[in-house]
Amino acid sequence: MKFTGTDSYVSTDDLSMAVNAAVVLQRPLLIKGEPGTGKTLLAEQVAASLGKPLIQWHIKSTTKAQQGLYEYDAVSRLRDSQLGNEKVNDISNYIRRGKLWEAFAADEQVVLLIDEIDKADIEFPNDLLVELDRMEFFVYETGETVKAKKRPIIIITSNNEKELPDAFLRRCFFHFITFPDRDTMQKIVAVHYPEVSKKLVAEAMDVFFEIRQIPGLKKKPSTSELIDWLKLLMADEIPEEILKNRDASKAIPPLYGALLKNEQDVHLLERLAFMHRRESRG
Numbered sequence: 001m002k003f004t005g006t007d008s009y010v011s012t013d014d015l016s017m018a019v020n021a022a023v024v025l026q027r028p029l030l031i032k033g034e035p036g037t038g039k040t041l042l043a044e045q046v047a048a049s050l051g052k053p054l055i056q057w058h059i060k061s062t063t064k065a066q067q068g069l070y071e072y073d074a075v076s077r078l079r080d081s082q083l084g085n086e087k088v089n090d091i092s093n094y095i096r097r098g099k100l101w102e103a104f105a106a107d108e109q110v111v112l113l114i115d116e117i118d119k120a121d122i123e124f125p126n127d128l129l130v131e132l133d134r135m136e137f138f139v140y141e142t143g144e145t146v147k148a149k150k151r152p153i154i155i156i157t158s159n160n161e162k163e164l165p166d167a168f169l170r171r172c173f174f175h176f177i178t179f180p181d182r183d184t185m186q187k188i189v190a191v192h193y194p195e196v197s198k199k200l201v202a203e204a205m206d207v208f209f210e211i212r213q214i215p216g217l218k219k220k221p222s223t224s225e226l227i228d229w230l231k232l233l234m235a236d237e238i239p240e241e242i243l244k245n246r247d248a249s250k251a252i253p254p255l256y257g258a259l260l261k262n263e264q265d266v267h268l269l270e271r272l273a274f275m276h277r278r279e280s281r282g
Contacts, residue, residue, distance in 0.1 A: 001049075001050055001051075002016070002020045003016055003019045003020055003023075003045075003046050003049050003050060004016050004049070005045070005049070006045045006048055006049050007191070008045070008191055008192075009038065009041060009042070009045035009191070010180075010184060010187045010188045010191055011042075011045075012180075012184060014175070015042070015175060015177060018031075018173065018174075018175035019042075019046055019175075021173055022153070022155075022173040023153055025173055026151055027171060027172060027173045028114075028132060028154035028155070028156050028171065028172045028173070029153075029154065029155045029156065029172065029173050029175065030156045030157075030158065030164075030169070030172035030173065030174045030175070031155060031156065031157045031158070031175055031176075031177060032157075032158050032159070032160055032174070032175075032176045032177070033176055033177030033178070033179075034177075034179055034220070034222055035159055035222055036222025036223050036224040036225060037177045037179060037180070037222060037223055038177065038223065038224075039157040039177060040113065040115050040116075040157055042155060042157075043056070043111055043113035043115075043155040043157075044113075046111055046153065046155065047110075047111040050111070050153075052108070052109055052110055052111050052153070053106065053108065053110045053111070054110065054111045054113065055099055055102050055103050055106075055110050055111070055112050055113070055152075056099070056113045056115060057098075057099035057100075057112070057113065057114050057115065058115045058116065059114065059115060059116050059117055059119045059120050059124070060119060060120070061119050061120065061121075063119070063120045063124070064120075064121075064124070064127075065120075065123075065124050065127030065128050066098075066127070067098050068098040068099050068100040068101075068114075068128065068131075069098045069100055069101055069131065069137050069139075069146075070095050070096060070097055070098050070101055070139060071095075071096045071098065072091075072094060072095055072096075072141050073094040073095075073096060074094070076094055077091070077093075077094045091141050091142060092142055094141075095139065095141060095142065099112065099114075100112070100128075100131060100137070101137075101146055103148070103152040104135065104136070104146055104147065104148040104149065104152070105146070105149065106149065106150065106152070107149060107150070108150060109150040109151065109152060109153065110150075110152050110153070111152065111153045111154075111155065112152040112153070112154045112155070113155050113156075113157070114154065114155070114156045114157070115156075115157050116157055116158065116159060117156050117157065117158050117164070118158040118159055118160065118161045118162040118164065119159075119161065122162060122163075122165070125164050125165055125168035126165050126167060126168060128168075129167060129168060129171065132154065132171060133171060135147065135148035135151055136148065156172065179212075179223075180223060182205060182209065185205060185223065185226070186201065186205070188223060188227075189201055189205075189226070189227070189230065192227050192230075193230060193231075193234070196230065196234060197240065199240040200230070200233060200234070200239075200240040200243075201230070202240075203240040203243035204226070204229065204230055204233060204240075204243060205226070206243070207243055207253050208221060208226050208229070208259070211253070211259060211260075211269075214268065214269070214272070216268055217265050217268065218262055218264045218265050219260075219261050219262060219265060221259040221260065221261075225258055225259050225261075226259075228258045229255060229258040229259050232255045232258055233254070233255065236254075236255065238254055238255070252266065252269050252270065252273070256269075
């Protein structure tokens with residue numbers, strides 16, 4: 001069974017090919033791309049499409065690789081020993097399974113998402129090399145080796161905040177999600193809002209892509225932000241004529257808070273509008 005997208009997720013041919021290639025090669029799929037291009041959602045949709053359970057490991061700046069394997073709760077064991085609890089005789093009572101252990105122990109193949117791996121310390125990817133290669137790890141406290149019953153489909157996302165080690169990259173199948181072109185974006189919008197006015201979508205996308213092309217933007221609006229903006233435009237019943245006949249001297253679009261996420265970009269559009277007004281007077 002191959003991944004081709006779902007009813008709620010538009011996958012390009014290149015992206016579908018990357019997913020299926022990673023499955024065939026039994027290598028982790030490393031996905032990069034602008035924030036808001038559906039990297040995290042991809043894992044959910046691959047799991048749904050292939051009918052497999054999804055295990056999600058969301059990485060933070062404080063996350064350590066060991067937490068994905070297991071954690072030994074020595075404090076709880078010490079407390080229980082002081083209280084005379086019989087649990088202390090079995091050290092496995094104090095071993096907390098991590099997401100990799102969950103994926104390895106599953107009776108059926110699962111999809112494992114390691115989300116935003118570049119948020120962690122630079123050594124984080126290297127600390128998982130052996131485990132992802134051999135699909136096994138050793139638990140020192142109990143002396144057992146945990147081996148994957150079924151090799152999971154691993155999807156790793158990165159926002160390119162840090163460079164990943166070469167040794168890690170060699171073990172992955174890589175795909176960069178390019179920002180959707182207008183045709184693909186129309187398909188994505190149609191999936192979310194099949195009943196939306198085509199005129200409104202056309203005018204909204206004109207504004208959206210114009211904003212993305214403005215030099216100097218600190219954060220370009222993403223696919224998810226276009227979806228949110230359209231939802232607001234429909235909720236407020238803003239007619240497409242307002243977008244179509246917008247005054248270039250008033251560059252800020254209606255409900256711009258869904259598209260622009262920082263004051264620098266708002267000020268940039270305001271300056272462009274001011275300059276346009278000065279040119280018009282001249």
